[in-house]
Amino acid sequence: MSALTRTALGLGLAFLYAPILVLVAYSFNASALVTVWGGFSTRWYATLIADGPLIAAAWTSLKVALASAAIATGLGTLAALALERHGRFAGRGLFTGLVYAPMVMPEVITGLSLLLLFVGIGLDRGLFAIVVAHATFGTGFVAVIVAARLRGLDRSLEEAAADLGAAPARVFASVTLPLIAPSVAAGFLLAFTLSLDDLVIASFVAGPGATTLPMRLYSQVRLGVNPEINAASTLLLATAGVLVLTATWLTGRRTVA
Amino acid sequence: MADREGPLLRIEAAAKRFGAHAAVDGVSLDLAAGEFFCLLGPSGCGKSTLLRLVAGFESLDAGRILLEGEDLASLPPHRRPVNMMFQSYALFPHLSVAGNLAYGLKGLGLSRTEIAGRIEKLLGLVRLDGLGGRRPDTLSGGQRQRVALARALAREPKVLLLDEPLGALDRSLREETQGELRALQRRLGAAFVVVTHDPAEAMALADRIGVMEAGRLVQCGSAAALYERPASRYVAGLLGDVNLIPGCLGAVSDGLASVETALGPFRGRAPEVDLGEGAAVLLAVRPERIAPATAGEGLSATLVETTFLGERVRRSLRLPDGTLLRTSTPAGAAATGWPEPGGSLHLRWPPDAATILPA
Numbered sequence: 001m002s003a004l005t006r007t008a009l010g011l012g013l014a015f016l017y018a019p020i021l022v023l024v025a026y027s028f029n030a031s032a033l034v035t036v037w038g039g040f041s042t043r044w045y046a047t048l049i050a051d052g053p054l055i056a057a058a059w060t061s062l063k064v065a066l067a068s069a070a071i072a073t074g075l076g077t078l079a080a081l082a083l084e085r086h087g088r089f090a091g092r093g094l095f096t097g098l099v100y101a102p103m104v105m106p107e108v109i110t111g112l113s114l115l116l117l118f119v120g121i122g123l124d125r126g127l128f129a130i131v132v133a134h135a136t137f138g139t140g141f142v143a144v145i146v147a148a149r150l151r152g153l154d155r156s157l158e159e160a161a162a163d164l165g166a167a168p169a170r171v172f173a174s175v176t177l178p179l180i181a182p183s184v185a186a187g188f189l190l191a192f193t194l195s196l197d198d199l200v201i202a203s204f205v206a207g208p209g210a211t212t213l214p215m216r217l218y219s220q221v222r223l224g225v226n227p228e229i230n231a232a233s234t235l236l237l238a239t240a241g242v243l244v245l246t247a248t249w250l251t252g253r254r255t256v257a
Numbered sequence: 258m259a260d261r262e263g264p265l266l267r268i269e270a271a272a273k274r275f276g277a278h279a280a281v282d283g284v285s286l287d288l289a290a291g292e293f294f295c296l297l298g299p300s301g302c303g304k305s306t307l308l309r310l311v312a313g314f315e316s317l318d319a320g321r322i323l324l325e326g327e328d329l330a331s332l333p334p335h336r337r338p339v340n341m342m343f344q345s346y347a348l349f350p351h352l353s354v355a356g357n358l359a360y361g362l363k364g365l366g367l368s369r370t371e372i373a374g375r376i377e378k379l380l381g382l383v384r385l386d387g388l389g390g391r392r393p394d395t396l397s398g399g400q401r402q403r404v405a406l407a408r409a410l411a412r413e414p415k416v417l418l419l420d421e422p423l424g425a426l427d428r429s430l431r432e433e434t435q436g437e438l439r440a441l442q443r444r445l446g447a448a449f450v451v452v453t454h455d456p457a458e459a460m461a462l463a464d465r466i467g468v469m470e471a472g473r474l475v476q477c478g479s480a481a482a483l484y485e486r487p488a489s490r491y492v493a494g495l496l497g498d499v500n501l502i503p504g505c506l507g508a509v510s511d512g513l514a515s516v517e518t519a520l521g522p523f524r525g526r527a528p529e530v531d532l533g534e535g536a537a538v539l540l541a542v543r544p545e546r547i548a549p550a551t552a553g554e555g556l557s558a559t560l561v562e563t564t565f566l567g568e569r570v571r572r573s574l575r576l577p578d579g580t581l582l583r584t585s586t587p588a589g590a591a592a593t594g595w596p597e598p599g600g601s602l603h604l605r606w607p608p609d610a611a612t613i614l615p616a
Contacts, residue, residue: 159314160347162334164361165412171335174360178351
């Protein structure tokens with residue numbers, strides 16, 4: 001690596017991660033002033049745990065993430081199977097587009113359209129609405145990950161299972177599913193992380209009853225940044241980081257066993 | 258049971274298209290119980306597709322496939338009493354060797370001890386005793402090949418389909434395994450259908466060989482019949498080296514026909530189909546059937562080159578019109594009658610050693 005590329009890489013990484021590092025560093029700041037370093041302390045983490053509304057928001061986020069990731073994993077896996085294992089059915093191209101579209105759709109548009117839909121069908125805004133909204137875009141991510149795995153899976157494994165007398169349901173349960181399980185798990189973790197991090201879509205469909213952690217943090221920041229926010233953000237960041245790394249590691253594995 | 262008089266497996270005018278490409282184009286074939294049959298042809302000739310049609314992984318566009326007189330069309334792959342050994346082996350990577358072998362035994366109504374006993378027998382059959390607990394990816398290529406074979410035999414199929422079963426083995430192991438496969442088939446008495454692109458393998462294994470070309474079954478018979486009496490230039494060249502001399506078909510009598518060539522008249526075995534006098538034909542002569550003759554009889558030629566190939570000696574000879582002929586003689590045989598390179602001699606072959614093929 002030449003000196004030039006090394007410098008370029010350093011600048012690029014600094015551009016991407018310097019703000020995050022600053023945030024993490026200041027979460028351990030003893031001073032109550034965000035911009036003045038007053039020595040190392042974990043006091044803001046203690047404050048955080050005692051902050052009832054913030055903890056309640058974190059619980060809401062966890063519940064939403066678990067439920068929506070579970071739904072997204074089920075639907076996304078089915079979508080991937082339809083795309084990769086059912087030949088060239090009529091409307092396959094359209095279906096592919098429809099599954100993948102929510103991933104690239106601007107969140108504001110997804111949020112607004114879901115809000116209009118929920119109002120239209122009379123679904124109350126709240127926890128359930130956020131779960132449905134998050135499951136919608138999570139499905140696309142799960143489908144992409146699982147479909148990639150299915151494409152790489154030797155078709156003759158499933159044919160061999162059928163040849164040995166297994167009906168389609170047994171082929172899926174005993175051969176296909178164990179072999180795609182790492183990707184299904186990775187898809188679940190990614191959907192979970194995306195749900196945990198989402199602010200925009202949740203803001204549209206949450207209503208007054210349900211506040212997720214990112215929504216809570218955002219509303220607090222509007223009243224002024226304090227080190228407690230930094231601490232909460234650092235925890236959220238760490239959780240998301242661990243989940244994404246686990247998902248990446250799972251995607252590279254051949255089997256679950 | 259369906260009628261026991263007819264063939265075990267009957268394929269009637271089977272056809273399968275993929276888009277505009279006719280993968281299998283009107284193939285008819287009867288397979289007897291206990292027969293070792295080989296489908297031979299280059300890649301893309303439709304032999305694997307034919308196998309997959311029998312296994313049920315592809316559906317017929319036209320024709321029928323009958324097993325013991327019963328039409329298989331309505332049976333999905335998991336209900337067909339045939340099994341397949343895949344070219345890639347398709348061993349389940351998340352199951353042990355024993356787990357792979359047990360897969361097909363579940364659902365047959367066997368008890369756990371019966372299944373365990375069957376697995377032991379299968380492991381013994383393919384000489385893998387004691388390896389039941391291993392994962393497929395810890396086995397050698399030859400061992401995985403034998404697991405795949407044992408797994409395909411677990412349900413005791415009436416017909417075992419084998420797609421290039423020895424294709425992934427190296428050469429020395431392949432020859433050894435050919436003998437084992439053959440012995441195993443004899444012992445089990447099941448009908449085997451092997452797909453291969455290797456003529457030597459087909460000849461070493463099969464009771465009967467079916468040669469496929471562009472989706473059609475062009476000739477069917479024993480290795481000796483196909484070698485000695487090929488019906489086309491394609492089959493003649495596929496099974497071994499052959500000298501081809503172009504000419505014009507003359508009168509046919511007693512199964513022999515005369516052929517008028519630039520080198521003079523020859524006699525050879527008449528073609529199976531009536532081509533009509535005057536048709537353009539090829540006289541096909543295997544190199545090992547050509548021998549030196551005494552001066553005055555046969556064809557005069559000049560020896561161009563002698564190549565020692567170990568068990569055989571190959572000679573290249575030029576005829577007066579410039580045509581090159583190849584001969585092949587056992588290395589141990591006396592070299593009498595053969596001159597040094599550059600020398601001239603006369604050549605002959607018995608009329609029934611020459612086959613007349615459509616040009």
